[in-house]
Amino acid sequence: MTGAVLLALLPVVLLTALGLLLRRRGFLAESFWPQAERLGYFVLLPSLFFHSLATARVEAVPVGALALTLILSTVIVAALVIALRPVLRVDGPAFTSVFQGSVRFNNYVGVTLAAGLFGQTGIALAAICNAAIVPTVNILCVLVFARHGAARLTPRGIIRQLATNPLIVSSLAGMAVRLLGWGLPVGLEPALRTLGAASLPIGLLCVGAALDFSGARAWIGPVVSASAMKFLAMPAATVLVAMGLGLHGPALTTALLFQVLPTASSAYILARQLGGDAPLMAGITAVQTVLAMVAMPLVLIGLTACGVVPAL
Numbered sequence: 001m002t003g004a005v006l007l008a009l010l011p012v013v014l015l016t017a018l019g020l021l022l023r024r025r026g027f028l029a030e031s032f033w034p035q036a037e038r039l040g041y042f043v044l045l046p047s048l049f050f051h052s053l054a055t056a057r058v059e060a061v062p063v064g065a066l067a068l069t070l071i072l073s074t075v076i077v078a079a080l081v082i083a084l085r086p087v088l089r090v091d092g093p094a095f096t097s098v099f100q101g102s103v104r105f106n107n108y109v110g111v112t113l114a115a116g117l118f119g120q121t122g123i124a125l126a127a128i129c130n131a132a133i134v135p136t137v138n139i140l141c142v143l144v145f146a147r148h149g150a151a152r153l154t155p156r157g158i159i160r161q162l163a164t165n166p167l168i169v170s171s172l173a174g175m176a177v178r179l180l181g182w183g184l185p186v187g188l189e190p191a192l193r194t195l196g197a198a199s200l201p202i203g204l205l206c207v208g209a210a211l212d213f214s215g216a217r218a219w220i221g222p223v224v225s226a227s228a229m230k231f232l233a234m235p236a237a238t239v240l241v242a243m244g245l246g247l248h249g250p251a252l253t254t255a256l257l258f259q260v261l262p263t264a265s266s267a268y269i270l271a272r273q274l275g276g277d278a279p280l281m282a283g284i285t286a287v288q289t290v291l292a293m294v295a296m297p298l299v300l301i302g303l304t305a306c307g308v309v310p311a312l
Contacts, residue, residue, distance in 0.1 A: 006297060008116030012109050013293060015201055019208025033209045040203045041266055045107060046170030048196030049134075052127035053174030054184055061124060065247045067132035069255050073237040074133060077229055078103050078140050090222055092148035096276040097267075099144045101226030101284035102234070103137050105261035107167070108203030109292070114254050125254040131171040133258060138165050141270065150275030161274075210265040211289060212282040219280045226263075226284050231295040234259045239303065253300065260299050262288035 022028055081102045085095060107130060114122035114129075142161045162168060177184070184192065238259045242252050263285045271281040 008113045009293060009296065011116070012112055012204060015204035016208035016211075016289065019205035020211050021208075022205065023209035033206060036202055037206045037210070037265065037269070040108075040199055040206060041269075042166050044195050044199030044202060046166045047192045048111065048199045049127065049130055049167060050170040050174040050177075051184070051189070051192040051196045052123055053131055053171060054177040055189070056124040056127050056178060057120075061121075061128065062247060062251050063128055065242075065245045066125070066128055066251045066255055069238060069242045069245055069247050069252075070129060070132040070258065071136050072241045073234065073259060074103055074136050074140070076237045076241070077234050080233060081229055082144075084225075088222065088225055091277075093150050093271075093275060093277040094219070094222055094280055095148050096141075096145050096274075097271055097278075097281040097284060098222045098226045099148075100141055100267040100271070100276070100281060101223075101263045101288065102229035103140060104263045104267045105133065105137070105258060106207065106264040106289075107134075108200055108207060108264075110258045110261050112200050112204070113257050113296075117257075118250050118254070121250060122254065125251060126258070127174070129254060129258045130167070131175055134165075134167045134171055135162075138162060138168055142274075145270070145274040145276065207265050207289060210268065210282070211286040212279075213286045214279070214283065219283055222280060223284050223287050227288055227291055230263070230288060231260055231291060231299070235299050235303075256299060256303065257296065260292065260296050262292040 023033065078099070081099050088095065088098060090098065110129065111123065111126045114126035116122070118125065139162060142158050146158050235256055238256055242248075242255060247255065263281075265285055268278055268281045268285060270276065271278040
């Protein structure tokens, strides 16, 4: 297990470090990175999700148990964060960043790890994970922003945010194509596959370029709180729900991988757009990206030793 996880993590670490180096050295114009993030968020990653779900061979995959495990564990942790809101002693915008840091995850890292560990089966499992968690997390985050963010959203604004989210739309569209048995046109399928493949290296470069540790030093308490929820509460909730639903094997391993992923850099963009605390969000993202490199192997190794997760 240790070797397999570390080997799968290696390209994540290298590409993230390369993105950080390119940004620090000014190798590319500063204007490149926001545009690359926009390309990944609105075109490349949706292409990956749509193609993966539209073409996934999920006959032998416990789709229902996997999706329900992820949704229920995410909702449990979200409810726990909201219940602890009074003891966090932060203002509304800062709380939205803590909330995002507790439940939001980095799609690029998750898909890369799942593919590295389980090949094509891992990609199919990752696609199901994204289809389950992306809508759940985005709905929860938008609702929290509507209540606690500086820019309060109207009900119409909430619906618009959800209905136009490219990750939700592409996931639902891919699922619809697969369930209806339509298949993808001969010319379109390889184009979507190529766009989706490009999302992983570009996304990881952007993750590295977006790392900003300055916010972490100023907000130690919220950063620690969000990271504890992400790396302790979330995997614990996932294991408990999975045991109740009988989820096991590679599906359980993939579910745990996705639930201990660091927060995505898109959380910073959402914080800026919807009235959150963007500097704090940047700090949480940076710290969790580093912590995840240690937390993910430790969680899986520990659960393997306990017999919860099968050895690879």
